[in-house]
Amino acid sequence: MVLRGSLLLWIAGWMVAAFLWAPLVPVLGETTRVLYFHIPVAWVTVFALAWSMVHSLLYLRRRNMEHDHHAMAAAEIGLLFCVAATVSGSLWAKAMWGSYWNWDPRETSIFFLLLVYAAYLALRGAIDQDERRARLSAVYSATAFVAVPFLMFVVPRIYFTLHPDPLINPRGKIDMDPRIRVVFFALLAGFTALYFWILSVRVRVARLERRSQEA
Amino acid sequence: MVGNAVVMGVSLLVWGLLFYYLVRLERRVSELEKK
Numbered sequence: 001m002v003l004r005g006s007l008l009l010w011i012a013g014w015m016v017a018a019f020l021w022a023p024l025v026p027v028l029g030e031t032t033r034v035l036y037f038h039i040p041v042a043w044v045t046v047f048a049l050a051w052s053m054v055h056s057l058l059y060l061r062r063r064n065m066e067h068d069h070h071a072m073a074a075a076e077i078g079l080l081f082c083v084a085a086t087v088s089g090s091l092w093a094k095a096m097w098g099s100y101w102n103w104d105p106r107e108t109s110i111f112f113l114l115l116v117y118a119a120y121l122a123l124r125g126a127i128d129q130d131e132r133r134a135r136l137s138a139v140y141s142a143t144a145f146v147a148v149p150f151l152m153f154v155v156p157r158i159y160f161t162l163h164p165d166p167l168i169n170p171r172g173k174i175d176m177d178p179r180i181r182v183v184f185f186a187l188l189a190g191f192t193a194l195y196f197w198i199l200s201v202r203v204r205v206a207r208l209e210r211r212s213q214e215a
Numbered sequence: 216m217v218g219n220a221v222v223m224g225v226s227l228l229v230w231g232l233l234f235y236y237l238v239r240l241e242r243r244v245s246e247l248e249k250k
Contacts (some may be wrong), residue, residue, distance in 0.1 A: 037226075080236065084229050091222055201240045208247035 004197060011190040014183055022183045031095045036183060038088040040191035041081050046152060048078030048195060049117070053145035056138035065210060066203075068134035071141055072124060073202035077195060079117045086110050106163040109151035116144050130210070 018036040025032045052074035059067035089110070094100045101107060120140055127133035176184065 080233070084233070087225060087229055091225060198237060198240070201237065201244065205240055205243050205247065208244065212247055212250050 007190065007193050007197065011187065011194065014186045014190060018183050018187070022179045023177055025177075025180070028096070031092055032180075034088055034092045034095075035180075036187045038085060038092060039184070040188045041088060042085040043188060044191050044195045045078050045081040045085055045113075046148060047192065048074045048081060048199075049113075049145055049148050051199075052078060052141050056141040059134055059138045060142070065130070065134060066207075068138065069203045069206035069210075070199070071138060073199050073206060075117055075120050075141060076202060077198050079114070079121065081195070082110065082114055082117065086114065104163060105155050105159045109155050113148065113151055116147055120144060130213075 015036065018033050022032075022036075024030065025035075028035070052071045055067040055071035055074065058064070059071060086107075089107070090100045093102060093104070093107070097104075120137060123140055124133055124137050127136060
């Protein structure tokens with residue numbers, strides 16, 4: 001409880017710092033603040049989907065239901081954060097490009113990602129038998145993740161995009177004001193911790209549901 | 216002004232949904248533990 005409270009205070013505190021302490025990026029102006037939410041949320045999306053893929057492969061190898069719980073929970077949370085990244089990106093697009101949705105390569109990619117992982121949850125919902133559901137969804141999740149680096153990192157680099165350059169530029173450096181960098185990485189850590197909190201609760205629910213079914 | 220209200224509204228909605236999801240999970244855990 002103390003840890004959870006501290007995490008919420010950590011996120012809230014650094015959000016306040018983003019408004020009152022960190023300077024604005026000249027090109028972005030007031031919309032700079034979206035950066036502290038949008039990028040951590042997009043990072044958690046990719047991290048969660050990678051977590052789901054790793055546990056899917058582990059399930060296929062070991063046939064341990066614990067891995068299935070992790071794969072399912074991570075995909076569900078990844079989808080949730082993907083929605084948050086889409087919404088925050090859309091608001092940012094309105095402010096910077098004048099329209100909520102432009103079918104920019106980044107926007108199109110995230111839209112496909114939403115569809116791919118919504119289909120994963122639909123697949124899980126359609127199968128009653130535990131072992132069969134775990135096996136089929138593990139194959140789906142492991143295969144679906146192949147699309148993630150392609151959609152998130154390759155497509156936006158092939159086609160012209162309005163989206164800004166990635167955080168780490170082609171020279172391998174992070175061009176950020178030191179105060180922006182501190183707030184940004186503090187929030188990146190905070191959102192990653194939030195992901196692990198939600199994951200632990202979701203896995204616990206899945207474990208308890210399974211036990212109650214067996215009883 | 217309208218833009219600020221939209222951003223504030225959508226942000227609150229996203230955070231609200233995230234916390235609703237967490238609260239729902241916590242409630243489900245306590246229900247299942249009672250069983």
